[in-house]
Amino acid sequence: MSKKIDRFSLNSRPIGQKLVIAFQLMSILPLLISIYLVANYVLPHFGFKIDVLTIVAISVFVALIGFSVIKEIFDRLISVSKEAKMLAAGDVSHKFSVEQPDEVGDLGEVLNQLTQRIRGNMEELKVYSQKTTEINIEIQKRVVVLSNLMQISSLISQGSKFEDILRMAVEKSRSLANSETAFLLFKDDSKDIMYMRVADGLKAEHLMTVVVGAKEDIYNKALNLNKLLVLDRQNFISENLTVAFLEKFQLKNCLAMPIFLHGKVNAVLGIGNSREGFLYSRDDIELLDIFSKQIAIAIENDLLAHRVEKLEIKDTLTGLYNQSFIASRLGEEIKRAIIYQRPCSLVIFDIDKFKNYRQKFGLIAAESAIKKIATLVRDSVAEIDRVGRTGDDEFSIILPEKNKRQAQEVAEEIRKKVEFIYGEDADPDNRLTFSAGISENPLDGIDAEQLIAKARELLTKAKASGSNRIVVF
Amino acid sequence: MSLRRIITKQLGELLLDRGIISQAQLDQALNYQRVKGGLIGEVLVELGFAKEEDIAQSLTAQYGFPYLPLSNYDVNPEITNIVPSRVARQYLLVPIDKIGNNLTLAMSNPLNIQAIEDVELLSGCNVQTFVSTSSDIKKAIEKYYKDKE
Numbered sequence: 001m002s003k004k005i006d007r008f009s010l011n012s013r014p015i016g017q018k019l020v021i022a023f024q025l026m027s028i029l030p031l032l033i034s035i036y037l038v039a040n041y042v043l044p045h046f047g048f049k050i051d052v053l054t055i056v057a058i059s060v061f062v063a064l065i066g067f068s069v070i071k072e073i074f075d076r077l078i079s080v081s082k083e084a085k086m087l088a089a090g091d092v093s094h095k096f097s098v099e100q101p102d103e104v105g106d107l108g109e110v111l112n113q114l115t116q117r118i119r120g121n122m123e124e125l126k127v128y129s130q131k132t133t134e135i136n137i138e139i140q141k142r143v144v145v146l147s148n149l150m151q152i153s154s155l156i157s158q159g160s161k162f163e164d165i166l167r168m169a170v171e172k173s174r175s176l177a178n179s180e181t182a183f184l185l186f187k188d189d190s191k192d193i194m195y196m197r198v199a200d201g202l203k204a205e206h207l208m209t210v211v212v213g214a215k216e217d218i219y220n221k222a223l224n225l226n227k228l229l230v231l232d233r234q235n236f237i238s239e240n241l242t243v244a245f246l247e248k249f250q251l252k253n254c255l256a257m258p259i260f261l262h263g264k265v266n267a268v269l270g271i272g273n274s275r276e277g278f279l280y281s282r283d284d285i286e287l288l289d290i291f292s293k294q295i296a297i298a299i300e301n302d303l304l305a306h307r308v309e310k311l312e313i314k315d316t317l318t319g320l321y322n323q324s325f326i327a328s329r330l331g332e333e334i335k336r337a338i339i340y341q342r343p344c345s346l347v348i349f350d351i352d353k354f355k356n357y358r359q360k361f362g363l364i365a366a367e368s369a370i371k372k373i374a375t376l377v378r379d380s381v382a383e384i385d386r387v388g389r390t391g392d393d394e395f396s397i398i399l400p401e402k403n404k405r406q407a408q409e410v411a412e413e414i415r416k417k418v419e420f421i422y423g424e425d426a427d428p429d430n431r432l433t434f435s436a437g438i439s440e441n442p443l444d445g446i447d448a449e450q451l452i453a454k455a456r457e458l459l460t461k462a463k464a465s466g467s468n469r470i471v472v473f
Numbered sequence: 474m475s476l477r478r479i480i481t482k483q484l485g486e487l488l489l490d491r492g493i494i495s496q497a498q499l500d501q502a503l504n505y506q507r508v509k510g511g512l513i514g515e516v517l518v519e520l521g522f523a524k525e526e527d528i529a530q531s532l533t534a535q536y537g538f539p540y541l542p543l544s545n546y547d548v549n550p551e552i553t554n555i556v557p558s559r560v561a562r563q564y565l566l567v568p569i570d571k572i573g574n575n576l577t578l579a580m581s582n583p584l585n586i587q588a589i590e591d592v593e594l595l596s597g598c599n600v601q602t603f604v605s606t607s608s609d610i611k612k613a614i615e616k617y618y619k620d621k622e
Binding site for chain 2: 337338339340341342343401402403404405406440441442443445446473
C-alpha cells in the first residue's frame with residue numbers, strides 16, 4: 001500500500017519531472033480553464049467571438065516560453081548538481097561552467113573555488129606524505145642502527161669472545177653512511193705501530209695488510225690524535241697527507257674515530273667509500289661516535305677480564321692454587337732459599353692412566369676423584385707448603401725448607417696414602433695411583449722454570465718406568 | 474722455618490754463652506734480622522758484634538767441627554767439579570778433598586744438614602765437614618768457580 005503511495009509521491013522524482021508537474025499545476029490547467037471561461041462567458045458579452053483553438057494555441061505557446069525559461073534555469077542547476085557529484089566522486093580536475101552571472105552561475109563559481117582549494121590541499125597533502133615517507137625511512141635507518149648497537153652490547157654482556165665482538169662492531173659500523181668498507185686499527189704500544197685488527201667490506205683483504213708506523217705522518221697527524229678525522233668533498237687535512245692517507249687505505253672518503261682508553265688513543269674505528277663528491281653528515285659522525293664508544297667498552301671489558309684472570313690464584317674445582325700462582329710462588333720461595341742458604345723442593349705428580357678412568361667413569365666421577373685426591377694432598381703437607389692443581393690431573397707441591405730427601409719422604413707418604421685408599425680396588429680400572437718427579441733448588445736449578453722442567457722430566461721418567469712411583473734423580 | 478729458627482737461636486746463644494756477644498747485642502741483631510733479613514751470623518759480623526773467626530771457632534769448640542783456614546789451602550780444581558757452582562754458592566760450601574768415597578767440605582755453617590745431604594745425594598759420597606769463615610769460602614768460590622755459571 002505504502003509502495004503505491006510512494007509511486008505517486010513527488011519526493012523521489014528528479015527535479016525535471018517535478019518542474020513539469022509544477023508547471024502543469026500552476027500554469028497550463030488554470031490557463032485553460034480561464035481561457036474556457038473567458039471565451040464562453042466574458043468575450044460574448046462584449047461581442048467578441050474568438051476561435052477557442054487559436055486562444056489555446058497562443059496560451060500554450062506563451063506558457064511554453066515561460067516553461068523553457070524556467071527549464072533552462074533548472075537544467076543548469078541539474079548540470080551543476082551532476083558536476084558536484086563528479087567532484088564528490090573525486091574528480092578534482094573538473095571545472096564548472098559558469099555561463100551567466102546569476103545565482104546559479106555564482107553557485108558554479110563557488111564550487112569552482114572550492115574545487116581549487118581542495119586541489120591545493122591535496123597537493124599540500126602529497127608533499128606532506130612525501131616528507132613523512134622520508135622521515136619514516138630515516139627512522140627505519142635509526143632503528144636498524146639502534147638494533148645493531150643492541151646486538152653489539154648484548155654480545156659484550158654475554159661475555160662473547162673479544163674477536164667476535166670486534167668483528168660484529170666493525171661489520172655493523174659499515175651500515176653507517178652506506179659505507180663500502182669499515183675497519184678497526186689497534187695501537188701496539190710496544191712496537192709503536194697501528195695495525196689492522198678487523199676489516200670488513202670491499203678491499204678488506206688489502207686493508208688487513210695496512211700497518212701505520214709511529215714515524216709516518218699519517219700516524220702523527222691523522223690517526224693518533226684526540227679528534228675525529230673527516231676526509232670528503234669538503235673536509236681534508238693538508239693536501240699531501242690526504243692523498244697519502246686515501247692511497248694507503250684505497251678510499252676516496254673516510255671517517256675515522258679514535259677510541260680512547262685511559263685518556264690515550266688505543267684504537268681507531270673507520271668507515272669509507274669510493275664515491276665522488278661525497279659528504280658526511282652530522283648524523284654519520286654522531287653514530288660512528290656511538291659505535292666507537294661500544295668498542296671502547298668492549299676493549300675495557302676485555303682488559304678487565306684479563307686482569308681478573310691474572311688475579312685469580314685458585315683452581316675452581318679443587319680450591320687448590322692454580323698454575324700461575326704456583327709458578328710465581330715457587331720463584332719467590334727459591335729467592336728466599338738462596339738468600340737464607342736453604343733448600344726448596346718442588347714435587348709434580350700426575351694421576352696414573354687418568355684418561356682411561358675418565359673415559360670409563362665419566363667427567364663427574366673424574367672430577368670427584370680429582371677433588372678427593374686434592375683434599376688428601378692438602379691435608380698431608382705442612383702449613384707453609386703450597387699445593388696447586390697445575391694441569392688437568394697434575395698437581396704440584398712447593399716444599400720450602402725441604403731438600404730432595406725430605407721432599408721424597410713427604411711425596412712417598414702421600415703416594416702410599418693414595419695407594420692405600422684408592423689404589424687397591426678389586427677392579428683395576430677403578431684404582432687410582434700417581435707418579436711424581438721431584439726437583440730441588442739448588443740441586444736442579446736456581447729458578448722456577450728450571451725446577452718445573454726438571455720435575456716434569458723426572459715425572460715422565462717415573463711414568464715410563466711403570467707408574468705409581470716417585471723419581472728424584 | 475722452625476728448623477732455621479733453632480739454628481739461628483743456637484748460634485746466637487752459642488756466641489752469648491761464650492761471652493763473645495752480649496744479650497743486648499743479640500737482641501739488636503735479631504731485630505735487625507727481622508727487618509732486613511739475612512743470616513744471624515752474617516748480621517752479627519755486619520753489625521761489628523763478632524768476627525767471622527769467632528763464629529767459626531765457637532762452632533769448632535761446641536760441635537767439634539775442625540776449623541780450616543781456607544786461604545792457606547789449595548784445592549784440586551777437579552774436585553770442585555763434583556759440586557755444581559749453584560749448590561756451592563747457595564749453601565756457601567766448597568769441596569776440598571776426596572779420598573776414596575769420602576768427600577771433604579769446607580762450610581761456613583756445618584749445621585746445615587740439608588746442604589750436606591744434598592751434596593751426599595749428588596756425589597754419592599760420605600761427606601765430612603770443616604768449618605771456614607764465610608768470606609774465605611766466598612773467596613774460594615770466586616777462585617774455583619770463576620768460569621762456571
